Amino acid sequence: MSRAERLLSLMQHLRGHKHPVTGMTLAAQMGVSVRTLYRDIASLQAQGADITGEPGVGYVLKPGYLLPPLMFSVTELEALVLGMRWVNRSTDDELGAAAKQAMAKISSVLPAEMRRELDANTLLVGPRADPPGLTEHLPQLRDAIRRERKLDIDYTDANGASSSRTIWPFALGFFERQRVVVAWCETREGFRHFRADRLANVTTQNVRYPQRRLGLLKRWRAEMGITGEQ
Structure with missing residues (x-):
């Protein structure tokens, strides 16, 4: 492992600890000597990393510092x-x-x-063939999710039935051939999934929905039995 990679690894280890962690513990996690660990801590501090602590007490990295690319x-x-x-x-x-x-x-x-x-990177992505309307509303949907705004939509389901809904969008799923909005539906009083290409007349309300999107996401994951980062 190069020194640059070692410093990056040390940053990642420090980010993984919310409370002070001793140099001995960090050195063991990284497979280096305590002396090398102390030198690396000093190097990061010299580069501007806000690492507080001292030998024998422990170190903690305050949030906000990023190493250059x-x-x-x-x-x-x-x-x-x-x-x-x-x-x-x-x-x-x-x-x-x-x-x-x-x-x-x-x-x-x-x-x-x-x-x-x-x-020189040669990892390529194949061409796409979008169904009509697949990306039409995506910027508006992402904006509503970011700002936690209610949306009024007209939606046509798989059977061709149309309905008007008020939803609280909190996630957007990107699949191979579909883009799916995950939302709480006021009309149905429950979580629902809406294909983006079946949306019409999407209107953003100037009203923040009453729950935070992270809370809605956690509730939805629990209800769907989803764990991890899926």
């Missing part, structure tokens, strides 16, 4: 490139443009060697 490994860069290419191909124009801009920002601060790895 040069700390990415080649495999991490591959994951980022593949993910951003997928976003560019498989979401709406606004999110796709944001993915391109994010990759440009990362590329601009990479050292030459890592930039060559980025430019």
